[in-house]
Amino acid sequence: MLQRTLAKSVSVTGVGLHSGERVALTLHPAPENSGISFRRTDLNGVQGEVIALSPYLINDTRLSSTVVTEHGVRVGTIEHIMSALAAYGVDNALIELNAPEIPIMDGSSLPFIYLLQDAGIIDQKAQKRFLKILKPVEIKETGKWVRFTPYDGFKVTLTIEFDHPVFNRSNPTFEINFANKSYVDEIARARTFGFMQEVEMMRSHNLGLGGNLSNAIVIDDTDVLNPEGLRYSDEFVRHKILDAIGDLYILGHPIIGAFEGYKSGHAINNALLRAVLADETAYEWVEFADDEDLPPAFHGLPDAA
Secondary structure, three states, X not given: OEEEEEOOOEEEEEEEOOOOOEEXXXXXXXXOOOOEEEEEOOOOHHHHOOEEOOXXXXXXXXXXXXXXXXXXXXXXXXXXXXXXXXXXXXXXXXEEEOOOEOEOOOOOOHHHHHHHHHHOEEEEEEEXXXXXXXXXXXXXXXXXEEEEEOOOOEEXXXXXXXXXXXXXXXXXXXXXXXXXOOHHHXXXXXXXXXXXXXXXXXXXXXXXXXXXXXXXXXXXXXXXXXXXXXXXXXXXXXXXXXXXXXXXXXXXXXXXXXXXXXXXXXXXXHHHHHHHHHOOOOEEEEOOOOHHHXXXXXXXXXXXX
């Protein structure tokens, strides 16, 4: 299977969920083997240079996955756009923005899916590299855990737990096997969510400044405040899967394996990636010159233009 990039550059404007700042975002094609990278167009000198994404640059995980470089450059809330790039199997792209945060759009990854569809996806000449999980790797923290296990494909299973009546109305666990399910149908529309009582705390830390009912599910003491309700009956856990897929794609390569989590979040997802990379016996890099040899989960990637 070949690497992929965009057929043309595409742009969009929006608002940062946590910063509240207006953001102009442009996605550009990028050369083979260059990976996913970011550039802050509002910064000059060394701070305005291209940032090659890696799990080791995720240095702020308060409510999102945020790149923080050694020069103090921030690119926040990258998980939704990374989730969309994973869904389309984009290996190489340059993402430019003029603010410290990716725009939240409607709180899901669907607007970024539309953006990628508008750009078109093209094959490149180099072979796509997959990270194949060879043995179980697990991270445990108080009251939560995540793990990778060997699996011939890509499957995600997550369970959430909140002491709130809204969450008692739907199944707290969701599993998606990408060999027979579509990311766009099952995951892409699920929005981020938050609680009214957390708003003042978040804003005192300069977080959530751009959040509203058009870009997040907001929950009060008893119910969902959004007049249109939920897009899926179990939208909350599906969004956590959307986040996890984006967090894992910060690696820059698709993963052959099964990911499971209980009350997972950005910090522990990133810790799991780092744990895998730290153990050379836990993984291997593989390529597939013949697409017929691909695990079924990767047969369903949207066709390149």
